[in-house]
Amino acid sequence: MTDPEFMNLAETLLRQIESGCDRIADETEVDIDNQRVGGMITITFANRSQIVVNLxxxxxxxxxxxxxxxxxxxxDGRQWLDTKGAGELLANLSRAASEQAGVVLRFEA
Structure with a gap:
């Protein structure tokens, strides 16, 4: 994959994550905040725990x-997969965010 192809796919994913945070904040009682600086998103929860996604x-x-x-x-041509076989990025982000927020949260494409 070329660098421009990577950046296009990665930007799409980062926008999906930002939109997911905004949707969760708008549709639920969960206190979630996201801040983007360049190719990095920091998601912060009410308990001050954070998740960082970066390119x-x-x-x-x-x-x-x-x-x-x-x-x-x-x-992999279809989705973002863990290099050690631990699954797909948005599914893992959903699981980690749910654990840190204390309620079930879902990030999707």
């Missing part, structure tokens, strides 16, 4: 850091 352009990866650990994702 790693030289590696063509997206990294996710949460209380549950750190994960690296690559695009």
């Amino acid at each position: 790693q352009k030289p590696l063509q990866e997206i990294w996710l850091a949460a209380r549950s650990g750190g994960y690296h994702y690559r695009f």
